[in-house]
Amino acid sequence: MEQHAPEVRSTALGMVRQGIPYREISERLGVPRGTIGWWRHEERRAAGTPFFREHDCPRCRPRAFDRAAYSYLLGLYLGDGHIVCKPGQQHLSIFYSDEWPGLIAAAEEAIRRVMPLPGVHRRQKEGCTEVKSYSGHWPCLFPQHGPGRKHERPIVLAPWQREIVDEHGWAFVRGLVHSDGCRVVNWTTRLVGGQRKRYEYPRYFFTNTSADIIGLCTAALDALGVSWTHLRQSRAAQTVSVARRDSVALMDRHVGPKS
Numbered sequence: 001m002e003q004h005a006p007e008v009r010s011t012a013l014g015m016v017r018q019g020i021p022y023r024e025i026s027e028r029l030g031v032p033r034g035t036i037g038w039w040r041h042e043e044r045r046a047a048g049t050p051f052f053r054e055h056d057c058p059r060c061r062p063r064a065f066d067r068a069a070y071s072y073l074l075g076l077y078l079g080d081g082h083i084v085c086k087p088g089q090q091h092l093s094i095f096y097s098d099e100w101p102g103l104i105a106a107a108e109e110a111i112r113r114v115m116p117l118p119g120v121h122r123r124q125k126e127g128c129t130e131v132k133s134y135s136g137h138w139p140c141l142f143p144q145h146g147p148g149r150k151h152e153r154p155i156v157l158a159p160w161q162r163e164i165v166d167e168h169g170w171a172f173v174r175g176l177v178h179s180d181g182c183r184v185v186n187w188t189t190r191l192v193g194g195q196r197k198r199y200e201y202p203r204y205f206f207t208n209t210s211a212d213i214i215g216l217c218t219a220a221l222d223a224l225g226v227s228w229t230h231l232r233q234s235r236a237a238q239t240v241s242v243a244r245r246d247s248v249a250l251m252d253r254h255v256g257p258k259s
Protein backbone atom coordinates (compact mmCIF):
# COMPACT_ATOMS: atom_id res chain seq x y z
CA MET A 1 0.00 0.00 0.00
CA GLU A 2 1.25 3.47 -0.88
CA GLN A 3 2.46 5.50 2.08
CA HIS A 4 0.45 8.58 3.02
CA ALA A 5 1.38 11.30 5.48
CA PRO A 6 -0.29 10.97 8.92
CA GLU A 7 -2.07 14.32 8.31
CA VAL A 8 -3.72 12.88 5.20
CA ARG A 9 -4.91 9.89 7.20
CA SER A 10 -6.35 12.04 9.99
CA THR A 11 -7.96 14.47 7.50
CA ALA A 12 -9.56 11.52 5.69
CA LEU A 13 -10.86 10.01 8.93
CA GLY A 14 -12.22 13.40 10.02
CA MET A 15 -14.10 13.63 6.70
CA VAL A 16 -15.46 10.09 7.19
CA ARG A 17 -16.78 11.16 10.59
CA GLN A 18 -18.55 14.10 8.95
CA GLY A 19 -20.35 11.64 6.72
CA ILE A 20 -18.59 12.51 3.47
CA PRO A 21 -18.59 9.46 1.17
CA TYR A 22 -15.34 7.60 0.51
CA ARG A 23 -15.61 8.42 -3.20
CA GLU A 24 -15.58 12.15 -2.49
CA ILE A 25 -12.77 11.95 0.08
CA SER A 26 -10.80 9.88 -2.40
CA GLU A 27 -11.24 12.56 -5.10
CA ARG A 28 -10.38 15.43 -2.78
CA LEU A 29 -7.32 13.90 -1.13
CA GLY A 30 -6.10 11.68 -3.93
CA VAL A 31 -6.19 8.57 -1.75
CA PRO A 32 -7.66 5.28 -3.05
CA ARG A 33 -11.06 4.42 -1.59
CA GLY A 34 -9.80 1.09 -0.32
CA THR A 35 -7.15 2.86 1.75
CA ILE A 36 -9.77 5.05 3.40
CA GLY A 37 -11.87 1.97 4.18
CA TRP A 38 -8.83 0.28 5.66
CA TRP A 39 -7.99 3.31 7.84
CA ARG A 40 -11.59 3.43 9.01
CA HIS A 41 -11.54 -0.26 9.84
CA GLU A 42 -8.30 0.11 11.81
CA GLU A 43 -9.61 3.13 13.67
CA ARG A 44 -12.83 1.37 14.67
CA ARG A 45 -11.00 -1.74 15.73
CA ALA A 46 -8.60 0.32 17.84
CA ALA A 47 -11.52 2.14 19.51
CA GLY A 48 -13.52 -1.07 19.92
CA THR A 49 -16.66 0.73 18.73
CA PRO A 50 -19.19 -0.40 16.16
CA PHE A 51 -20.01 1.94 13.28
CA PHE A 52 -22.16 4.84 14.39
CA ARG A 53 -22.80 8.07 12.59
CA GLU A 54 -23.62 10.98 14.87
CA HIS A 55 -27.04 12.44 14.19
CA ASP A 56 -29.46 14.86 15.80
CA CYS A 57 -32.69 13.98 14.04
CA PRO A 58 -35.49 15.90 15.78
CA ARG A 59 -37.98 13.13 14.97
CA CYS A 60 -35.91 10.28 16.46
CA ARG A 61 -34.65 12.34 19.39
CA PRO A 62 -37.38 14.89 19.94
CA ARG A 63 -36.06 18.41 20.44
CA ALA A 64 -37.08 21.88 19.36
CA PHE A 65 -35.99 22.94 15.89
CA ASP A 66 -36.50 26.01 13.72
CA ARG A 67 -39.98 25.45 12.30
CA ALA A 68 -39.82 28.32 9.79
CA ALA A 69 -36.53 26.93 8.44
CA TYR A 70 -38.20 23.52 8.22
CA SER A 71 -41.14 24.94 6.28
CA TYR A 72 -38.72 26.54 3.79
CA LEU A 73 -36.73 23.31 3.48
CA LEU A 74 -39.94 21.31 2.92
CA GLY A 75 -40.76 23.69 0.04
CA LEU A 76 -37.27 23.15 -1.41
CA TYR A 77 -37.51 19.38 -1.01
CA LEU A 78 -40.96 19.11 -2.60
CA GLY A 79 -39.94 21.48 -5.39
CA ASP A 80 -36.65 20.01 -6.47
CA GLY A 81 -34.94 18.12 -3.63
CA HIS A 82 -33.72 14.55 -3.72
CA ILE A 83 -33.27 12.07 -0.92
CA VAL A 84 -31.12 9.01 -1.41
CA CYS A 85 -31.49 6.42 1.32
CA LYS A 86 -29.85 3.08 0.78
CA PRO A 87 -27.08 1.21 2.58
CA GLY A 88 -23.87 3.21 2.40
CA GLN A 89 -25.47 6.14 0.57
CA GLN A 90 -27.80 8.42 2.48
CA HIS A 91 -28.24 12.09 1.81
CA LEU A 92 -30.45 15.02 0.96
CA SER A 93 -29.44 16.96 -2.15
CA ILE A 94 -30.68 20.21 -3.59
CA PHE A 95 -29.25 21.42 -6.91
CA TYR A 96 -28.81 25.07 -7.82
CA SER A 97 -27.64 26.87 -10.87
CA ASP A 98 -24.46 28.81 -10.03
CA GLU A 99 -26.31 32.06 -10.77
CA TRP A 100 -28.03 31.89 -7.38
CA PRO A 101 -25.40 32.10 -4.61
CA GLY A 102 -28.01 33.62 -2.26
CA LEU A 103 -30.26 30.57 -2.62
CA ILE A 104 -27.36 28.20 -2.03
CA ALA A 105 -26.53 29.99 1.22
CA ALA A 106 -30.21 30.02 2.26
CA ALA A 107 -30.53 26.25 1.73
CA GLU A 108 -27.38 25.58 3.76
CA GLU A 109 -28.65 27.80 6.56
CA ALA A 110 -32.04 26.06 6.63
CA ILE A 111 -30.39 22.61 6.82
CA ARG A 112 -28.21 23.79 9.72
CA ARG A 113 -31.23 25.11 11.57
CA VAL A 114 -33.18 21.88 11.20
CA MET A 115 -30.60 19.07 11.38
CA PRO A 116 -27.02 20.38 11.70
CA LEU A 117 -25.33 16.99 12.05
CA PRO A 118 -23.37 15.57 10.42
CA GLY A 119 -22.92 18.78 8.38
CA VAL A 120 -23.75 20.58 5.15
CA HIS A 121 -21.52 20.33 2.11
CA ARG A 122 -21.30 21.93 -1.30
CA ARG A 123 -20.30 19.98 -4.35
CA GLN A 124 -19.39 21.95 -7.43
CA LYS A 125 -20.64 20.38 -10.64
CA GLU A 126 -20.69 21.58 -14.22
CA GLY A 127 -22.63 24.88 -14.06
CA CYS A 128 -24.40 23.94 -10.84
CA THR A 129 -23.86 23.45 -7.15
CA GLU A 130 -25.22 20.60 -5.09
CA VAL A 131 -26.07 21.41 -1.48
CA LYS A 132 -25.83 18.15 0.37
CA SER A 133 -26.42 16.79 3.87
CA TYR A 134 -25.26 13.26 4.53
CA SER A 135 -27.75 11.82 6.95
CA GLY A 136 -29.96 8.75 6.86
CA HIS A 137 -32.59 10.67 8.82
CA TRP A 138 -33.96 12.93 6.09
CA PRO A 139 -36.84 10.48 5.42
CA CYS A 140 -37.86 10.97 9.09
CA LEU A 141 -38.22 14.70 8.33
CA PHE A 142 -39.62 14.24 4.84
CA PRO A 143 -41.79 11.11 5.03
CA GLN A 144 -42.84 11.90 1.42
CA HIS A 145 -39.62 10.16 0.39
CA GLY A 146 -40.33 6.89 -1.36
CA PRO A 147 -39.47 4.81 -4.39
CA GLY A 148 -40.00 6.35 -7.81
CA ARG A 149 -40.53 9.96 -8.74
CA LYS A 150 -42.57 12.41 -6.69
CA HIS A 151 -45.26 12.82 -9.35
CA GLU A 152 -45.78 9.05 -9.54
CA ARG A 153 -46.84 8.68 -5.92
CA PRO A 154 -49.26 10.55 -3.66
CA ILE A 155 -47.66 13.44 -1.77
CA VAL A 156 -49.59 14.09 1.42
CA LEU A 157 -48.30 16.02 4.42
CA ALA A 158 -48.21 14.34 7.83
CA PRO A 159 -50.30 16.15 10.48
CA TRP A 160 -47.17 17.62 12.18
CA GLN A 161 -45.94 18.93 8.80
CA ARG A 162 -49.38 20.36 8.05
CA GLU A 163 -49.21 22.26 11.35
CA ILE A 164 -45.80 23.74 10.49
CA VAL A 165 -46.89 24.76 6.97
CA ASP A 166 -50.01 26.41 8.43
CA GLU A 167 -47.82 28.33 10.88
CA HIS A 168 -45.10 29.26 8.37
CA GLY A 169 -46.91 29.47 5.03
CA TRP A 170 -44.64 32.15 3.58
CA ALA A 171 -41.51 30.14 4.30
CA PHE A 172 -43.11 27.15 2.55
CA VAL A 173 -44.07 29.18 -0.53
CA ARG A 174 -40.60 30.77 -0.58
CA GLY A 175 -39.05 27.28 -0.60
CA LEU A 176 -41.31 26.15 -3.46
CA VAL A 177 -40.58 29.25 -5.57
CA HIS A 178 -36.84 29.12 -4.80
CA SER A 179 -36.65 25.55 -6.08
CA ASP A 180 -39.19 25.13 -8.85
CA GLY A 181 -40.44 28.63 -9.41
CA CYS A 182 -39.36 32.05 -10.58
CA ARG A 183 -40.23 35.73 -10.80
CA VAL A 184 -40.29 37.10 -14.31
CA VAL A 185 -40.86 40.61 -15.57
CA ASN A 186 -42.79 41.13 -18.80
CA TRP A 187 -42.98 44.62 -20.16
CA THR A 188 -44.74 46.68 -22.73
CA THR A 189 -44.84 50.32 -23.78
CA ARG A 190 -47.82 52.60 -24.00
CA LEU A 191 -48.37 56.13 -25.18
CA VAL A 192 -49.31 58.35 -22.27
CA GLY A 193 -49.85 62.03 -23.12
CA GLY A 194 -47.76 61.65 -26.29
CA GLN A 195 -44.87 60.05 -24.35
CA ARG A 196 -43.93 56.40 -24.77
CA LYS A 197 -43.73 54.84 -21.33
CA ARG A 198 -42.48 51.47 -20.31
CA TYR A 199 -44.72 49.35 -18.07
CA GLU A 200 -43.44 46.30 -16.26
CA TYR A 201 -45.56 43.36 -15.21
CA PRO A 202 -43.82 41.14 -12.70
CA ARG A 203 -45.28 37.65 -12.22
CA TYR A 204 -44.45 34.60 -10.21
CA PHE A 205 -44.56 31.07 -11.53
CA PHE A 206 -44.36 27.71 -9.84
CA THR A 207 -44.09 24.61 -12.02
CA ASN A 208 -44.24 20.99 -10.95
CA THR A 209 -45.24 17.65 -12.45
CA SER A 210 -46.94 16.42 -9.26
CA ALA A 211 -50.60 17.45 -9.04
CA ASP A 212 -50.37 16.92 -5.26
CA ILE A 213 -47.45 19.36 -4.92
CA ILE A 214 -49.27 21.90 -7.09
CA GLY A 215 -52.25 21.43 -4.73
CA LEU A 216 -50.07 22.09 -1.66
CA CYS A 217 -48.74 25.24 -3.33
CA THR A 218 -52.17 26.62 -4.25
CA ALA A 219 -53.63 25.76 -0.80
CA ALA A 220 -50.79 27.70 0.84
CA LEU A 221 -51.34 30.65 -1.54
CA ASP A 222 -55.08 30.62 -0.73
CA ALA A 223 -54.33 30.68 3.00
CA LEU A 224 -52.00 33.65 2.49
CA GLY A 225 -54.52 35.60 0.42
CA VAL A 226 -52.57 35.35 -2.85
CA SER A 227 -54.61 35.08 -6.07
CA TRP A 228 -53.31 32.58 -8.58
CA THR A 229 -54.34 30.91 -11.81
CA HIS A 230 -53.37 27.73 -13.60
CA LEU A 231 -51.44 28.40 -16.75
CA ARG A 232 -52.67 26.36 -19.69
CA GLN A 233 -49.83 24.39 -21.14
CA SER A 234 -49.42 21.48 -23.48
CA ARG A 235 -46.88 19.69 -21.32
CA ALA A 236 -47.14 17.30 -18.40
CA ALA A 237 -45.98 19.82 -15.81
CA GLN A 238 -48.50 22.21 -14.32
CA THR A 239 -47.76 25.87 -13.70
CA VAL A 240 -49.34 28.16 -11.17
CA SER A 241 -49.13 31.84 -12.03
CA VAL A 242 -49.45 34.81 -9.67
CA ALA A 243 -50.04 37.93 -11.75
CA ARG A 244 -52.50 40.20 -9.97
CA ARG A 245 -50.77 43.36 -8.86
CA ASP A 246 -51.70 43.16 -5.15
CA SER A 247 -50.78 39.48 -5.01
CA VAL A 248 -47.45 40.11 -6.74
CA ALA A 249 -46.78 42.86 -4.18
CA LEU A 250 -47.43 40.35 -1.37
CA MET A 251 -45.10 37.83 -3.01
CA ASP A 252 -42.45 40.55 -3.44
CA ARG A 253 -42.64 41.35 0.24
CA HIS A 254 -42.36 37.74 1.41
CA VAL A 255 -40.63 35.81 -1.36
CA GLY A 256 -38.82 38.16 -3.76
CA PRO A 257 -36.77 37.35 -6.84
CA LYS A 258 -34.06 34.69 -6.73
CA SER A 259 -30.66 36.03 -5.80
Ligand SMILES: [Zn+2]
Nearest residue numbers: 057060137140
Ligand atom coordinates in the same frame (compact mmCIF):
# COMPACT_ATOMS: atom_id res chain seq x y z
ZN1 LIG B 1 -34.63 10.13 12.45
